[in-house]
Amino acid sequence: MTTPPGLFLRGSARIDAKPLFGPVDVTLPAGRWTCLLGPSGVGKSTILKLFADLATGVSFDGTFGSSDGAPLAGRIALMAQEDLLMPWLDLRQNVSLGARLRRERPPSDLAETLLAEVGLTEHIRKHPAELSGGQRQRVALARTLMEDRPVVLLDEPFSALDARTRADMQDLAADKLAGRTVLHVTHDPGEAARLGHQILVLTETQLIKVPAPHSAIPRPVDSAEVLDLQARLLNQLRQDS
Amino acid sequence: MTLSGLKTWHRVALSLCVGLALWHGVVVVFDLPKFILPAPQLVAETLWKSRALLAEHAVITIFEVIAGLVLGATIGGLTAIWLASSKTAEVLVRPLLVFSQTIPVFALAPLLTLWLGYGLLSKIAMALLIIFFPVTSAFFDALVRTPSGWLGLAQVMGASKWQIMRQIRIPAALPGFASGLRLAAVYAPIGAIIGEWVGASKGLGYLMLLANGRAKIDLMFAALVVLAFFTLLLHTCVDRFCVKILNQHR
Ligand SMILES: Nc1ncnc2c1ncn2[C@@H]1O[C@H](COP(=O)(O)OP(=O)(O)O)[C@@H](O)[C@H]1O
Ligand SMILES: [Mg+2]
Numbered sequence: 001m002t003t004p005p006g007l008f009l010r011g012s013a014r015i016d017a018k019p020l021f022g023p024v025d026v027t028l029p030a031g032r033w034t035c036l037l038g039p040s041g042v043g044k045s046t047i048l049k050l051f052a053d054l055a056t057g058v059s060f061d062g063t064f065g066s067s068d069g070a071p072l073a074g075r076i077a078l079m080a081q082e083d084l085l086m087p088w089l090d091l092r093q094n095v096s097l098g099a100r101l102r103r104e105r106p107p108s109d110l111a112e113t114l115l116a117e118v119g120l121t122e123h124i125r126k127h128p129a130e131l132s133g134g135q136r137q138r139v140a141l142a143r144t145l146m147e148d149r150p151v152v153l154l155d156e157p158f159s160a161l162d163a164r165t166r167a168d169m170q171d172l173a174a175d176k177l178a179g180r181t182v183l184h185v186t187h188d189p190g191e192a193a194r195l196g197h198q199i200l201v202l203t204e205t206q207l208i209k210v211p212a213p214h215s216a217i218p219r220p221v222d223s224a225e226v227l228d229l230q231a232r233l234l235n236q237l238r239q240d241s
Numbered sequence: 242m243t244l245s246g247l248k249t250w251h252r253v254a255l256s257l258c259v260g261l262a263l264w265h266g267v268v269v270v271f272d273l274p275k276f277i278l279p280a281p282q283l284v285a286e287t288l289w290k291s292r293a294l295l296a297e298h299a300v301i302t303i304f305e306v307i308a309g310l311v312l313g314a315t316i317g318g319l320t321a322i323w324l325a326s327s328k329t330a331e332v333l334v335r336p337l338l339v340f341s342q343t344i345p346v347f348a349l350a351p352l353l354t355l356w357l358g359y360g361l362l363s364k365i366a367m368a369l370l371i372i373f374f375p376v377t378s379a380f381f382d383a384l385v386r387t388p389s390g391w392l393g394l395a396q397v398m399g400a401s402k403w404q405i406m407r408q409i410r411i412p413a414a415l416p417g418f419a420s421g422l423r424l425a426a427v428y429a430p431i432g433a434i435i436g437e438w439v440g441a442s443k444g445l446g447y448l449m450l451l452a453n454g455r456a457k458i459d460l461m462f463a464a465l466v467v468l469a470f471f472t473l474l475l476h477t478c479v480d481r482f483c484v485k486i487l488n489q490h491r
Contacts, residue, residue, distance in 0.1 A: 080394065086391070098398040102398065
C-alpha cells in the first residue's frame with residue numbers, strides 16, 4: 001500500500017436544477033477514519049461517489065481530489081451501498097473480483113482468510129443467491145478489504161448486519177483499515193461514535209464538524225465518551241430537520 | 242384427479258389425443274376426401290410405410306437447421322458483442338441492422354438460391370438470416386443494460402474495457418442471449434423449409450412440395466408431422482441448454 005493521501009471536496013451539487021447540497025467543505029485527513037453522518041437522501045452517497053468518479057446525473061460545482069495532487073484512480077477501494085456481488089461467481093471468486101478484473105494473480109489464500117475473518121468459511125463454495133442479506137454484505141466487505149488500497153470509501157457497510165455481527169465487523173474493519181484514509185457513510189450515530197477520528201454531519205442545510213474524542217478506534221461501545229457522543233450526534237441530527 | 246394435477250407429458254399426450262380425435266371427427270363428419278384432409282390413421286400408415294423416404298429427407302433438413310442455428314447464434318452473438326463494445330459500430334451498423342428488418346427475410350430466398358445454389362448452403366444461409374436478428378437484438382439489449390453499480394465497481398477496480406465486457410457484461414447478459422436462442426430454435430426450421438420451397442432437390446420442404454404436386458396429401462402430412470416433431474425436440478434441447486448455462490451463471 002502506498003502512503004494514503006488526504007481528500008478534499010469543496011463545492012455544491014445539483015441534480016438537474018434542484019440543489020442537492022452545499023456549498024460544503026469536506027476535508028478527510030490522511031490516514032484517518034472519517035464518518036459522514038446524515039439522514040437518508042441528503043447526498044452522502046453522492047459525496048462518496050464523487051470521489052470515486054461515479055456520480056452520474058449529478059452536476060458538481062467545485063473541486064475535489066487528493067491532498068498530494070495525484071489522481072485518485074487506482075488508489076481507491078469502494079464498498080457501495082448495494083453489495084454488487086456477481087451472482088455467477090462463488091464467494092471466493094467474488095472476493096477476488098478486483099484481481100480477476102485486472103488479470104492479476106490474487107495473493108494466495110487471502111480471499112479464504114478474509115472470508116474466514118468475516119465468518120463465512122463454511123459458505124466459501126456457495127453463490128451469492130444462497131446467502132442472507134447480512135452474509136452478502138460481509139462478502140462485499142471482504143472484497144473491499146481484499147483490494148488493499150490507501151483510500152477506502154464505505155457506504156453504509158454494516159447496515160444489513162445484526163447488532164452482534166455489526167460490532168464484530170466494525171472491529172475488523174477498524175483493524176484492517178488502520179492507517180488508511182477512510183470515508184465511512186452511515187446513518188447510525190452509535191457507529192460514528194465508535195469509529196470516527198473525525199465526524200461530519202450532513203443535513204439539508206449544512207455540513208457540521210462534530211468534535212470527536214482523541215481515543216483510538218474502535219472505541220468500546222459502553223464507554224462514557226462513546227455514549228455521550230452518540231447522544232450528541234442524535235440530537236444534532238434531530239435539530240436540523 | 243384434476244387436469245392440473247397431471248404430469249407434463251401426460252398433459253401433452255392428452256391434448257395430442259384430443260387433437261387427433263378432433264381431426265378424425267372433422268374428416269368423418271364432413272366426409273372429406275383424402276386429397277383434402279387425410280384421416281389421422283392414414284397419415285400414420287404413410288408415416289410408417291414411407292419411413293425410409295421421410296428419414297432421408299429429414300436428415301437433410303435437420304442438418305440445415307442445426308448448421309443455421311449454430312452459425313446464426315455464433316455470428317449473432319459476436320455481432321451483439323461488437324455493437325455493444327464500440328460506439329462507432331453501434332451508431333453506424335445498428336440502424337442498418339434495424340433497417341434490414343424491414344425486408345421480409347422470405348423475399349431474399351430466391352436471391353440466396355441464385356447466389357448460393359440449390360444445395361444445402363442456401364438453406365443454411367436462410368436459417369441463419371432468419372435467426373440472426375432475434376439473437377443479435379436480444380443479446381445486444383441485455384449487453385447495454387448492465388446494472389450501473391457493477392460497471393462502477395469494475396471501473397474503480399481498474400478493469401480494462403475488454404475485461405469488463407468479458408467478465409461482467411457478457412455473463413450478466415446471458416439470460417438475454419438465452420431468450421434469443423429460444424426464439425431461434427423455433428425460427429430456424431422455418432428458414433430452412435422456406436429455402437427448400439424456393440429451390441431444392443432434397444429436404445422435408447422439398448418433399449412436401451413434391452407430395453403436394455402429386456396429390457399425395459397423406460405424404461405431405463407425414464412430412465409435416467416429422468417436421469413438427471423435430472422442431473419440438475430442438476426447442477426442448479435448446480431450452481435445456483439455456484437452463485444449463487443460466488444455472489452456471491446464476
Ligand atoms: N443519478 C441520479 N439521478 C437523479 N437523482 C439522484 C441521482 N443520484 C442521487 N439522486 C438523488 O439525490 C438525493 C441524494 O442521494 P444520495 O446521495 O444517494 O443520498 P444518501 O446517500 O444521503 O441517502 C436523493 O434524493 C436521490 O434521489
Ligand atoms: Mg446513500
